[in-house]
Every structure is written in C-alpha cells, then in structure tokens.
Amino acid sequence: MIKSVLIANRGEIAIRIIKTAKRLGIKTYVLLTKKEPNSLYVQEADEICDITETTSAIPEFLDIENILSVAVKNKIEAIHPGYGFLAESPYFAQRCKSEGITFIGPSPEVIYNMGNKTIARQIAIKHKIPLLQGSKQNVKSVKEALALAENIGYPVIIKAAAGGGGKGMRIVREKSQMSKMYNLARSESEKAFNDSAVFIERYIDNPKHIEFQILADSHGNCIHLGERECSIQRKHQKLLEEAPSVALNDELREKMGRCAIELAKAVGYENAGTVEFLLDGDNNYYFMEMNTRIQVEHPVTELVTGIDLVEQQFKIANGEKLNYNQENIKLKGAAIEFRVNAEDVQTNFSPNIGIVENIVMPKGENVRVDSGFTDKAVISPDFDSMIAKIIVYGKTREEAIKNSIEALNQVRIKGIKSTVPFFKAVLRNKHFINGDFTTAFLDKQMKKMYHQEADEDMIAAFLIYKTHMEEIEIMNSKDLDFGKGRELPPWQLTNRIKSL
Amino acid sequence: MQKSKKNKYHLVGTDKEYKIYENKQGEVIINGKKIEVSITPKDGFLELNHNGKTYFAEIVEKDQNKYVVLINGNTYKFSVETPISYKRKKILGMSLGRSSKYVVEAPMPGNVIEIMVEKDSEIKAGDTLLVLEAMKMQNEIISEVNGVVKKISCSTNSYVNKDDVLVEIEKS
Numbered sequence: 085m086i087k088s089v090l091i092a093n094r095g096e097i098a099i100r101i102i103k104t105a106k107r108l109g110i111k112t113y114v115l116l117t118k119k120e121p122n123s124l125y126v127q128e129a130d131e132i133c134d135i136t137e138t139t140s141a142i143p144e145f146l147d148i149e150n151i152l153s154v155a156v157k158n159k160i161e162a163i164h165p166g167y168g169f170l171a172e173s174p175y176f177a178q179r180c181k182s183e184g185i186t187f188i189g190p191s192p193e194v195i196y197n198m199g200n201k202t203i204a205r206q207i208a209i210k211h212k213i214p215l216l217q218g219s220k221q222n223v224k225s226v227k228e229a230l231a232l233a234e235n236i237g238y239p240v241i242i243k244a245a246a247g248g249g250g251k252g253m254r255i256v257r258e259k260s261q262m263s264k265m266y267n268l269a270r271s272e273s274e275k276a277f278n279d280s281a282v283f284i285e286r287y288i289d290n291p292k293h294i295e296f297q298i299l300a301d302s303h304g305n306c307i308h309l310g311e312r313e314c315s316i317q318r319k320h321q322k323l324l325e326e327a328p329s330v331a332l333n334d335e336l337r338e339k340m341g342r343c344a345i346e347l348a349k350a351v352g353y354e355n356a357g358t359v360e361f362l363l364d365g366d367n368n369y370y371f372m373e374m375n376t377r378i379q380v381e382h383p384v385t386e387l388v389t390g391i392d393l394v395e396q397q398f399k400i401a402n403g404e405k406l407n408y409n410q411e412n413i414k415l416k417g418a419a420i421e422f423r424v425n426a427e428d429v430q431t432n433f434s435p436n437i438g439i440v441e442n443i444v445m446p447k448g449e450n451v452r453v454d455s456g457f458t459d460k461a462v463i464s465p466d467f468d469s470m471i472a473k474i475i476v477y478g479k480t481r482e483e484a485i486k487n488s489i490e491a492l493n494q495v496r497i498k499g500i501k502s503t504v505p506f507f508k509a510v511l512r513n514k515h516f517i518n519g520d521f522t523t524a525f526l527d528k529q530m531k532k533m534y535h536q537e538a539d540e541d542m543i544a545a546f547l548i549y550k551t552h553m554e555e556i557e558i559m560n561s562k563d564l565d566f567g568k569g570r571e572l573p574p575w576q577l578t579n580r581i582k583s584l
Numbered sequence: 585m586q587k588s589k590k591n592k593y594h595l596v597g598t599d600k601e602y603k604i605y606e607n608k609q610g611e612v613i614i615n616g617k618k619i620e621v622s623i624t625p626k627d628g629f630l631e632l633n634h635n636g637k638t639y640f641a642e643i644v645e646k647d648q649n650k651y652v653v654l655i656n657g658n659t660y661k662f663s664v665e666t667p668i669s670y671k672r673k674k675i676l677g678m679s680l681g682r683s684s685k686y687v688v689e690a691p692m693p694g695n696v697i698e699i700m701v702e703k704d705s706e707i708k709a710g711d712t713l714l715v716l717e718a719m720k721m722q723n724e725i726i727s728e729v730n731g732v733v734k735k736i737s738c739s740t741n742s743y744v745n746k747d748d749v750l751v752e753i754e755k756s
Contacts, residue, residue, distance in 0.1 A: 251721070271697075272722050430659055432726055434691030435719050437746060442628040465693055469719055496629050496640050497657065505657045536658055542614060543632055543639050544660030545595040545602040546621050548651040549612070551643060552664045553591055 093166030095456030098125035218285025244273035325381035330519030387419035441499035508535035694718030
C-alpha cells in the first residue's frame with residue numbers, strides 16, 4: 085500500500101481524506117499556508133509542511149511546482165488533490181507522474197479529455213452516449229453562436245469548455261441577449277479557468293440533475309454506485325444532494341448506470357469518477373460532463389452503499405482490483421447532504437464573511453458532519469464559502485427528511501449567517517417532500533427562501549425590548565451601583581460584555 | 585403608586601410593529617397579549633423559550649435605539665421608539681427608517697466587473713445593478729426596490745470593501 089500522501093487541499097475535504105488515510109495506515113501530510121494558520125485540517129494531519137514563507141504570485145493550492153517540491157523533499161509517495169484547485173488539472177497529474185509521485189485520480193490524458201467539455205462531447209458522440217444537441221467545436225464568435233442557436237432553437241446555454249461548478253455558464257433565451265451573454269461567459273471562463281473557450285448546447289428548462297458515481301480499477305473493472313440527485317441548485321451551484329433519487333426506478337437506474345460505465349470504459353477511466361446527466365420530464369437523459377475527482381457530495385453515496393470512496397481511491401491508485409461486482413452494490417436507505425455555506429439567504433445568498441465565533445453541529449447516529457471549521461475560524465474571502473456538510477441518513481427518504489429537520493434544529497452558528505434557514509424551508513416544501521422538483525426549484529417552487537418558526541419576529545422584538553430595558557437600567561444606575569457588586573443575571577452579563 | 589403600564593415602547597421592524605409594555609406584575613405585554621419568554625445563555629448563545637419552543641439568538645448590532653438580532657439564524661431589525669418619538673416620526677412622515685433612499689452596499693469585498701445601470705436609469709426590483717467578483721464567483725448585485733438610480737459610487741474594475749456604498753437609489 086501507499087505509505088504516505090500529501091493532501092493538496094484544505095478544509096473539510098482535507099480532513100475527510102486524512103480520516104481514511106489514517107485508517108489505512110497512510111501517513112498524511114498537509115500544507116500550512118499563511119491564509120489559514122490555525123485551520124482544523126492542519127491539526128488533524130500527521131505531518132505539516134510549512135509553506136507560509138513561500139513567496140509566489142500563484143495561490144498556494146494552485147502552485148504546482150511548489151506542491152511538488154514539498155512532496156519530493158519529504159519523499160511523499162502520493163498526492164491526493166481533493167476537489168477544486170488542482171483536482172482536475174491534467175498538467176498537475178502529468179507533473180506528478182514525471183516526478184514519480186502517485187496521483188490519486190485518473191491519468192492526465194483522461195483528465196484532459198473529460199475536463200475539456202468539447203472533447204468529452206466528441207467522445208460521447210463516438211460512443212453513442214445520449215447528448216444534447218449542440219456545437220461540435222468551440223464557438224469562436226458571436227456570429228457563429230447566433231447561427232448555431234438558430235439551428236438548435238432557443239433557449240441555448242453557453243458553457244465554458246474548461247468549465248465546471250457553474251462558472252462561465254450563461255443561458256440565452258433570445259437572439260438579442262446573445263452578444264452580451266457570450267462575452268460574459270467568455271470573460272468568466274477566462275478568469276476562472278484561464279481559458280475563454282466556450283461551446284453551445286440546447287438548454288432544457290426544467291431538468292433534473294442526476295449524476296452517477298463510478299469506480300474503475302486498473303484491471304478493466306468498472307462499476308457504478310448508483311446516482312445522486314443534485315437538482316437543488318442556485319445558479320448551477322449545488323446546495324443539497326440526495327441518494328438515491330426519487331425520479332429513478334430500478335430500470336432507469338440500470339440504464340443510466342450502464343451508460344456511465346460505458347463512457348468511463350470508453351475513455352479508459354481509472355479511479356473514482358462522476359458522470360453527470362440531465363434528465364427531462366419524459367425520462368430522457370443526456371450526458372452533460374464527467375468529473376474526474378472526488379465530489380463534494382460523495383458522502384450521500386457512502387451512506388447508502390456503505391463504501392468508503394476515498395478508501396477505494398487509494399486502493400485503485402495502489403493498483404488493486406475492485407473488491408465489488410455490480411451485483412454486490414445494493415442501495416440501502418436514503419441520505420441527504422446539506423452544504424452549510426457562509427451565505428446570507430435573506431440577502432440573495434450573498435457571501436457572509438466574518439469569524440465563526442461559536443459553532444454547534446448536530447450529533448446522532450443518523451448524522452454525519454464533515455466540517456473544516458471550529459470555533460473562532462475565519463471565513464476568508466480567499467476560499468469558497470462552505471463551512472461544513474451535514475449528511476443525514478434514514479431508512480427511507482421520509483425518515484431522512486424527518487431526521488434532517490431534527491438535525492438542522494440543533495445547528496447553532498454565531499458570528500456569521502449560514503444557509504441553514506434555507507434548508508429548513510426546503511425540507512418543509514411540499515414539492516421537495518413529494519420529489520416533484522427540478523433545477524428550477526428555487527426559482528419556481530420556493531416562495532420564501534428561509535424558514536421562520538412561528539412567532540420568531542415577536543421573539544426578536546421581545547429580546548430587543550428586554551435588551552433595551554437593560555441598557556436604560558445600566559445607564560440610569562451607573563452611578564448608583566458603582567462598586568456595589570450588584571448581581572447580574574448571566575444573560576445580562578453576556579450582553580454587557582458583548583457591548584464592550 | 586405604581587403606574588399600570590411601565591416602559592411603554594413601540595418596536596418598529598422592517599415590516600412589523602409591536603407595542604410593548606410591562607404591567608404591574610412586571611409581565612411583558614406585546615400587542616395587548618401577555619408573552620412569557622425565558623432567556624438563558626447556553627454554549628455561548630442566548631436560548632429563548634416560548635410556548636415550549638426553543639429559539640437561539642444572537643444580538644448582532646446595537647446602535648442607540650436600533651437593534652439587529654439573529655433568531656434561529658434569521659436577521660430581525662427593530663428600532664425602539666418611545667410613544668413620543670414614535671408619534672413624532674409618524675407626524676414627520678419619516679415612516680421610521682423607511683426612507684425613500686435605498687443604499688446598496690457591497691455584501692463582500694471584491695472587484696466591480698461590470699455596472700449595468702447609469703445615473704437616472706429607472707430600475708425594477710430584481711434588476712441587476714452590477715456584477716461584483718468575489719470568492720471566485722461573479723455575483724450579480726440586485727436591486728430589492730423599484731426606483732431611479734441617484735448615484736453610482738463605484739467604478740468598473742475597482743476594488744470595493746465590504747459595506748462600501750455601491751449605488752444609491754431613490755425609491756418610487
């Protein structure tokens with residue numbers, strides 16, 4: 085087995101990888117940066133590689149040469165890239181290879197082919213994978229975009245060829261918007277991926293986003309671990325994911341799963357990967373893209389299959405054969421993941437930067453929390469806004485929803501606002517409960533983006549009233565009780581301390 | 585002799601108002617109804633109990649008579665008005681904090697990528713005012729009100745800090 089791994093990532097995913105690596109007896113190394121000197125992931129690792137003194141214009145987790153020099157210097161055998169950052173950089177995977185370091189992921193060629201959406205489309209076409217009508221090549225001008233859209237029919241979507249995560253994506257509903265949207269998509273792609281290439285495809289207004297987890301070893305074995313339902317999104321950013329999806333019956337699951345495996349085999353995929361599909365109202369599915377990394381939402385699959393995906397990643401990278409056949413994979417129960425982001429739902433999900441003064445996460449046998457933060461953690465604008473993932477299990481979907489409501493009620497976060505009130509509203513939404521939702525859920529099926537308990541408004545007024553009375557009392561009695569050591573109720577003390 | 589209504593105040597929120605006082609027994613009466621709430625500090629939070637329900641709270645901001653609190657992670661803003669100040673504000677038609685000027689502040693530090701509006705442009709609630717790039721995302725800053733743009737206080741490709749004023753709108 086691999087003896088040591090450098091985790092080229094931070095936050096919850098670094099901690100998640102450390103947990104499995106430790107269990108497998110793999111020594112873990114992490115990077116200590118000056119942006120997050122007291123981070124939790126640093127405390128959890130076996131070895132810390134201090135790169136705080138590094139002077140480079142490239143952000144720490146994107147600095148390929150520096151990361152490699154750390155790995156070489158410490159004689160680390162493997163690198164796990166997590167998600168984001170360099171996870172889908174074919175160049176990084178290639179550089180690992182040439183330094184003799186095991187990259188935990190597929191080959192550089194596969195990352196390149198699947199990472200470039202235009203090439204991925206061409207491979208899918210060749211292997212007769214269902215695909216939305218669209219451009220075969222990158223689109224080079226507004227004029228070309230207009231001609232293509234005319235042929236496909238509006239609405240169309242412009243996507244970054246190098247894209248992912250909703251960046252560089254624009255929907256165009258009519259001719260007049262094309263030039264503006266084309267330029268916006270290009271500039272965003274350029275910024276996010278250093279590549280302004282975009283392509284166009286037919287846009288389905290209300291699809292479901294269904295993705296399949298696959299595992300492929302280096303001996304030609306490939307299986308799927310069922311689907312994840314990721315339709316609850318905002319601006320193409322996933323907020324909540326489930327496994328399994330209510331939209332799939334066994335027959336459709338098997339058909340889509342086979343399709344995912346076919347694609348993985350066609351590109352010579354190796355390691356854990358995800359094939360994303362759009363599913364329309366008539367159960368037609370279309371290949372969208374393949375993610376060649378561990379996904380943020382991987383825990384829901386782990387909970388319903390009982391398989392540790394990170395463990396499988398290490399074993400596959402180690403050249404081992406898969407322990408499972410497709411027949412062994414049974415989906416049991418239901419799991420929901422909530423991405424607790426530092427965002428203010430009441431002001432249009434704007435990022436809420438600040439210090440997490442205090443945080444209480446739910447506990448219980450049906451609850452898993454993957455968190456990268458503890459108290460006093462700074463939510464920095466340098467990184468994304470995710471604080472933690474709460475993953476809840478139930479024997480049935482109904483039970484998972486019920487357990488989720490209980491779990492989210494236990495969450496307490498002080499110092500910043502989070503997406504928890506949003507999830508509380510989702511869990512009570514009848515369309516969500518019935519499973520009749522699509523990616524348009526937030527726009528069309530949610531009237532209010534956050535849940536308020538009965539009387540919350542009045543409770544707020546009460547608290548403010550009481551606090552104000554205390555303030556006045558303090559003002560009025562300042563001279564009188566000076567030095568008397570008057571006893572204060574503790575909550576009043578808290579208020580006073582806070583007001584200092 | 586003790587007055588029957590003590591500490592009478594109007595709490596004026598964004599969309600709700602409450603009349604609150606204490607009766608002779610020191611009980612809190614909100615809009616004519618006796619309300620019992622216990623306040624206990626727990627794990628660094630304030631826990632409020634009312635009708636068997638638990639709410640967790642945090643006092644976020646205090647500026648003279650204006651307060652911002654979080655209850656269960658939701659923001660509530662109220663200004664505390666005495667009967668006199670309440671009446672005066674009503675008469676002056678200031679409708680308590682609901683002034684006609686709407687100021688859009690940067691919700692986070694970032695770069696202004698594109699400004700979609702001009703001075704004097706008429707806008708509707710939901711219209712995109714500008715695009716602010718932060719946290720590796722292009723965020724559309726959206727107007728919550730209908731009105732006319734009075735002033736643009738930022739420029740394209742400039743860096744703004746959190747809470748910097750971006751646009752001022754005269755509400756219609």
